[in-house]
Amino acid sequence: MKNILITGGAGFIGSHVVRRFVKNYQASHIFNLDALTYAGNLENIKDIENESNYTFLKGDITDAEYINEIFEKYQFDGVLHLAAESHVDRSITDPLAFVKTNVIGTMNLLNAAKTLWKNDFEGKRFYHISTDEVYGSLGSEGLFTETTPYDPNSPYSASKAASDHFVRAYGETYGLPYVITNCSNNYGPYHFPEKLIPLFINNIINNKPLPVYGDGKYTRDWLFVEDHAAAIDLVFHKGNNHDTYNIGGFNEWQNIDLVKLLCSIMDKKLGRAEGTSVQLISYVKDRPGHDLRYAIDASKINKELGWKPSVTFEEGLERTIDWFLNNQEWLDNITSGEYQSYYNNQYSTS
Numbered sequence: 629m630k631n632i633l634i635t636g637g638a639g640f641i642g643s644h645v646v647r648r649f650v651k652n653y654q655a656s657h658i659f660n661l662d663a664l665t666y667a668g669n670l671e672n673i674k675d676i677e678n679e680s681n682y683t684f685l686k687g688d689i690t691d692a693e694y695i696n697e698i699f700e701k702y703q704f705d706g707v708l709h710l711a712a713e714s715h716v717d718r719s720i721t722d723p724l725a726f727v728k729t730n731v732i733g734t735m736n737l738l739n740a741a742k743t744l745w746k747n748d749f750e751g752k753r754f755y756h757i758s759t760d761e762v763y764g765s766l767g768s769e770g771l772f773t774e775t776t777p778y779d780p781n782s783p784y785s786a787s788k789a790a791s792d793h794f795v796r797a798y799g800e801t802y803g804l805p806y807v808i809t810n811c812s813n814n815y816g817p818y819h820f821p822e823k824l825i826p827l828f829i830n831n832i833i834n835n836k837p838l839p840v841y842g843d844g845k846y847t848r849d850w851l852f853v854e855d856h857a858a859a860i861d862l863v864f865h866k867g868n869n870h871d872t873y874n875i876g877g878f879n880e881w882q883n884i885d886l887v888k889l890l891c892s893i894m895d896k897k898l899g900r901a902e903g904t905s906v907q908l909i910s911y912v913k914d915r916p917g918h919d920l921r922y923a924i925d926a927s928k929i930n931k932e933l934g935w936k937p938s939v940t941f942e943e944g945l946e947r948t949i950d951w952f953l954n955n956q957e958w959l960d961n962i963t964s965g966e967y968q969s970y971y972n973n974q975y976s977t978s
């Protein structure tokens with residue numbers, strides 16, 4: 629493909645995908661479209677900003693006119709759509725923002741692709757990046773597969789589910805060539821410190837309380853972000869048209885165990901006595917509608933495309949923690965200003 633559009637490339641996962649595509653596909657031109665919301669940060673992709681096959685476009689996917697204009701101007705052959713409002717807690721306080729970006733924004737991209745590509749779909753692909761949260765909650769047993777019925781519980785997962793359905797509907801109704809992936813929780817460098825792992829790394833560094841929701845028994849599957857980017861690359865190039873793949877780390881953790889592990893690694897890294905950071909754990913009022921457990925069966929992508937995670941959780945966590953410790957300035961820039969008022973508001977009930 630000549631011209632590839634990646635949306636949300638100044639965010640956490642998007643920045644890793646943009647970097648990978650700019651480096652690996654020099655014959656393609658990579659356009660990174662991002663509105664630079666609170667979650668977008670050009671520092672995340674500073675190392676590739678001067679590459680000749682890369683262009684940054686500051687723009688909002690909810691602006692249909694602008695989206696149509698850039699599709700016409702740059703004649704994209706491929707789209708990897710990651711731009712989204714992505715934080716469950718924020719979706720509880722402002723659900724409409726999630727409908728606007730995640731549903732209407734996705735619709736604008738679908739319409740622009742449909743208009744540009746007309747019925748000539750040869751060599752074209754619309755790739756929608758989604759989450760395992762669309763499947764709702766599991767009990768203590770079982771795994772989400774690609775055929776698990778959608779059952780979203782939070783405004784975030786409902787908006788992602790709606791966008792997944794629209795992508796599929798454009799494939800069935802208009803023949804738009806699409807692929808969708810649903811991935812579990814990512815972690816790694818450039819992760820915005822409102823999400824569990826970077827939030828707790830930052831709080832441990834600063835000796836601040838570690839707010840654990842409810843009884844801490846919530847269970848998530850965790851995947852190192854570079855392994856997600858590798859899976860996205862593979863699915864974009866080799867995945868079946870009109871198909872869905874689940875992506876996961878085969879790596880389930882109860883929140884409280886994960887937090888204790890983080891505390892123990894951080895004590896060593898910071899030269900603190902073992903058992904120091906664990907004392908910062910503070911149980912806070914539960915998130916409403918909190919899903920008990922997510923777990924992914926990633927055997928389809930493994931069998932059909934040969935993907936599996938390349939790093940263990942221990943390696944990935946070590947690399948993540950080292951990155952945050954070596955990039956204190958990045959963290960400090962983000963956690964000053966607006967972040968402080970969000971944080972104080974979010975955890976004021978603790």
Ligand code: NAD
Pocket residue numbers: 635636637638639640641642661662663664665666667668669687688689690709710711712713714715729733757758759760788810811812813814815820
């Ligand atoms: P993020 O919040 O870190 O980044 C989102 C990016 O989208 C930001 O750069 C932001 O500026 C941009 N953006 C937001 N609204 C926009 C708009 N209206 N127009 C243009 N740009 C806009 O998110 P992330 O964690 O990197 O997630 C990326 C995608 O992957 C999302 O679609 C998310 O649903 C999905 N996903 C995330 C995870 C995870 O663990 N983080 C897991 C599975 C799937």
